[in-house]
Amino acid sequence: MAEHTVTVENTLQTLLNEKKYTTIRDILVTMNPADIAAVFSGVETEKLPLLFRLLPKELAAESFVEMESDEQEALIRGISDSELRQVMDELYVDDAVDIVEEMPANVVQRILAQSNPEMRKEINEILQYPENSAGSVMTTEYVKLTPKMTVGDAILRIRRTGVDKETIYTCYVLENRLLVGTVSVKSLLLAQNDLQAVETVMDTNLITVTTHTDQEEVARTMSKYNLLAIPVVDGDNRMVGIVTFDDAMDVIEEETTEDMEIMAGMTPSDKTYLRSSPLELFRHRIPWLSLLLISATFTGLILTNFEDKLSRMVCLTAFIPMLMDTGGNSGSQSSVTVIRALSLGELEFSDLGRVIWKEVRTAILCGLALAALCFAKIMVVDYLMLRTEDVTVTVALVVSLTMAVTVLCAKIVGCTLPMLAKKVGFDPAVMASPFITTIVDALSLLVYFGFATAMLEQLRTAL
């Protein structure tokens, strides 16, 4: 797929240099909006309006929607008011809103000036909903039917008004602006009798979201119930719009990327990786790195505190990275599992007890296995093979015991923190690897030196 696009891109560039516009047009009309947008992103911005004018009206608008916002802006600045008006006439309201949200104020003014009054009103209404809410991603263009209408009339209405609707496949049956049922075009077409009322074939088992529902919950609900579109209602239960499946898929993709970024200790970004400058990447990455660096002060303090013991028994130092890393990895496993389950809606805060109990049992299994492995490794590699100074069976026991306890602590911390974060209204994704690692590092060192002091002192006294 991608290689195909690259070739077309080169061909178009050559044709553009040779000014063979008719040929370019013939090629572009065979392409899909997403691919046209990809090709456009490789062209110098001054030539964009020229290429854009080659496209038929509808394809032009559809390709415009698929373009990146900086190219959209360049294009809007390069085309005339009447051309902009034509584009706006072809756009669905939700796409128009997406574009408006990314543009600087003067471009927004031009866009609104070239939109028809109804579109302008709807754009302004949608813009008032909070970011990432159902209201902000919905469209107001859906098919409205009434309960008493016949199936035949409903089909006629769809045929007459459907062209401007984002979807015709689910139609909404309203009574005094309240949603009373939904009916699919499939049920209408497959109805036995065209004269029966819409209310006899509609589905009254309604799944709705409100204008303020978080977009991620909207998308998960649609995925759970396999919905093509979901109705959005206001505080008084009046229907105000719909969110369609294509937007839900985009939302899921965005939210997943955001979760992964946060889980890796970055502040989320709207831009794709290749479009982000090093300075932008730096700004998204440095806050957590700095914070975590400062938190490592505690780990340093613990080590400084035990400096005496370390200088008397330097071999203890060699096992610190292994203990800290294994602790960190164990904790991350639990936290990532819980964060994902929370985001898929599989877990609630009320499950905390069950989760901890499950993790404790898992941690005991993992802890024992890792302690055994660790003991075997130290005895074989450090004691028998390398004959490292100071490494004794007691040292191997101290390290293995620390391993088991650290894994247990790490898994409890790892599963608990994301659930607590969710409870107090933070994003659970923050409680992933980097954060858990920092806490587990300190815990593992305290456990380590605790055991080391107790066991080694005892041994010395015994001798």
Added chain:
Amino acid sequence: MAEHTVTVENTLQTLLNEKKYTTIRDILVTMNPADIAAVFSGVETEKLPLLFRLLPKELAAESFVEMESDEQEALIRGISDSELRQVMDELYVDDAVDIVEEMPANVVQRILAQSNPEMRKEINEILQYPENSAGSVMTTEYVKLTPKMTVGDAILRIRRTGVDKETIYTCYVLENRLLVGTVSVKSLLLAQNDLQAVETVMDTNLITVTTHTDQEEVARTMSKYNLLAIPVVDGDNRMVGIVTFDDAMDVIEEETTEDMEIMAGMTPSDKTYLRSSPLELFRHRIPWLSLLLISATFTGLILTNFEDKLSRMVCLTAFIPMLMDTGGNSGSQSSVTVIRALSLGELEFSDLGRVIWKEVRTAILCGLALAALCFAKIMVVDYLMLRTEDVTVTVALVVSLTMAVTVLCAKIVGCTLPMLAKKVGFDPAVMASPFITTIVDALSLLVYFGFATAMLEQLRTAL
């Protein structure tokens, strides 16, 4: 939403104990399949067949599809052959295949015995495609039209045959089993004239996948082009089925969960968290933990090697966790960003040079900022406030310099390994946090002791 389900669950449980079956039926028919399945999962398995028989045929089949596989199995074992036949008659082929794939052999035989011959043949065909391929998730029930058919006839055909099709909204125009175009019900309904041929309204700009395309690529393609359904063709370009948007959404969800699990050092699991036993969680978590524990041997060896220096200057030890953690965090940021971009198809292997160059510049910015922060922290906290023994300006310089170099190495390793993994056919997600951390740990220690030896020795000679 979830709390609503819980209440209904309790009500139903009470009604079930009181044997009020008519009331239960009245409640269940108002519910959606996904919610019915959720309620069923809280009921003892012996009572499942009883509850299931209360549902009308179609709702029963739809709820069956939404149930977890162990409950499906219990239910199949609890119902009669003729009841099973009724369920199979209502299922779409792709859902039937999903169920068959999870069942033990004797249950599969019963399912196939109770399916009609056509269904049996189609199930067997789909079962032959490799796991996670387009062929394995497609359905064979779609609307077929011919190019010369009139729009009116096409609508009639949909009305006659649509009830058994998974979607009627996109219809496929075939000529000698080859796909020549797609036409939406919207275009058919909105066509000016019922007598015009289907070929005049069909879209010939085809986006297809083959039976062996990976399901994740299928889902991404559908999301990219906003498709409700995508046609699947065989090696000879003959159409064999379609994948619908609801399956695509499920695939994206599954693949994302899998990516996150792998990125946190776990082998992926099909079961949800709450349904996994501690033993199962242990089995998915222990392989990577063991492997990473063993790899930490190298870090231990490096530390053992420098034991002499450490015993002469124990304060160096206190900074090891900070250096290792910051290195690990820096590397994870780069690897997770690149892994996500690869999985979204934003990056190809050919971008490797650009990626490294971008990461190097970002790493220089991050490295300098962190080195400065680290220097300031050591001077203020360790030197001025705590007056830690041995900590001098030179030590602060060694640590800060190591910090800058470690961040640079970490970011280069972090962005390169996932791309190399993809190139040689591994899952890039493996190259995330735990793996990168282990490599960066060793690197940071080597750099640290290198600088420490050079600078501190030099200082000693100078004095």
